Amino acid sequence: MNRFSSFDWVPDFARGHVKEFRVRWALEEAGLPYSEMCISQDDKIAPAYLRKQPFGQVPCYDDGEVAMFESGAILLHIAEKSEVLMPRDPQGRARTMSWVFAALNSVEPAVSAVTHIDLFYKDEEWAKLRRPGAVEFLLLRLRQLAGWLGDREWLEDRFTAGDLMMTTVLRDVRQDDVIAQFPTLRAYRARGEARPAFQKAMRDHLALFANADAAA
Ligand SMILES: N[C@@H](CCC(=O)N[C@@H](CS)C(=O)NCC(=O)O)C(=O)O
Structure with a gap:
């Protein structure tokens, strides 16, 4: 079990x-x-x-x-x-693993940097100074991700564990003004959330x- x-x-x-x-x-x-x-x-x-x-x-x-x-x-x-969650062919497996790590290593740190400030430290002086740079880096990562996604439904040619992880990471972008700049990612996140x-x-x-x- x-x-x-x-x-x-x-x-x-x-x-x-x-x-x-x-x-x-x-x-x-x-x-x-x-x-x-x-x-x-x-x-x-x-x-x-x-x-x-x-x-x-x-x-x-x-x-x-x-x-x-x-x-x-x-x-x-x-x-x-x-x-x-993962295709059985070597290339499909490799791409799934790549996207799980990309979500955790390349995107989540950028998301967490801004979200932690907004949730826990927003009135601190250091946070006010740090936030613009953190937002700028998050926007870069989201722009890159949106660029890859283009008009695809999922990160590869089908849903995988990579999409599952990326959707959970994007759900932590709680700043409406940030995600609103990326309709592609907002729709992608909503597709993940709509799965039964x-x-x-x-x-x-x-x-x-x-x-x-x-x-x-
Ligand atoms: N890298 C860990 C992070 C797990 C994590 O941050 N868990 C949080 C809940 S979302 C937690 O248990 N926090 C309690 C704590 O850190 O004391 C993972 O992905 O499993």
Whole structure:
């Protein structure tokens, strides 16, 4: 059985954006059964959890055969189990892996730099000075990505784990004025979000926190 960790509660700003969602969405796309292991903010620093995820983060994952952490690595592991997420031919596999890493290494840092400022530091003097440069770099990365995408539906000739990861990264571009400059990317992100597996995974992800709110 595929099992991954998620938080039993997160604040509103994080709902829909917790990195556990990537794993949940991937398992839905692959049609694989799964269960979640809900942990609290206290549990994440307990020695037993740190043995599963050295940084005290979610997600970690276990399928009875392997135990692992890092959403990108987990996504690629799940993709090995399902052609829905990764073509079987060497070139298709290589392109899928390239896009998963591109999302995490080339795009996400640019997104996080701006989003972290806006969410956590926006009134700090250093953040006011840093933000314009961070936005400029994000715009560059988004321009490059939009340039690649052109009028394609997905990053390659079909949906892959690369699109799944890139969609989750683009969902963290919370600045409407930024994403509005890239109608191509906004439409691409919306295509990912419209997939039935995304919808189901998001419903279940959000239900976790709604249930926690109701129980409080
Ligand atoms: N690089 C990790 C990042 C995971 C991550 O940032 N998880 C966040 C939730 S979205 C978390 O657990 N934060 C709690 C913490 O860092 O203490 C991955 O992709 O799995």
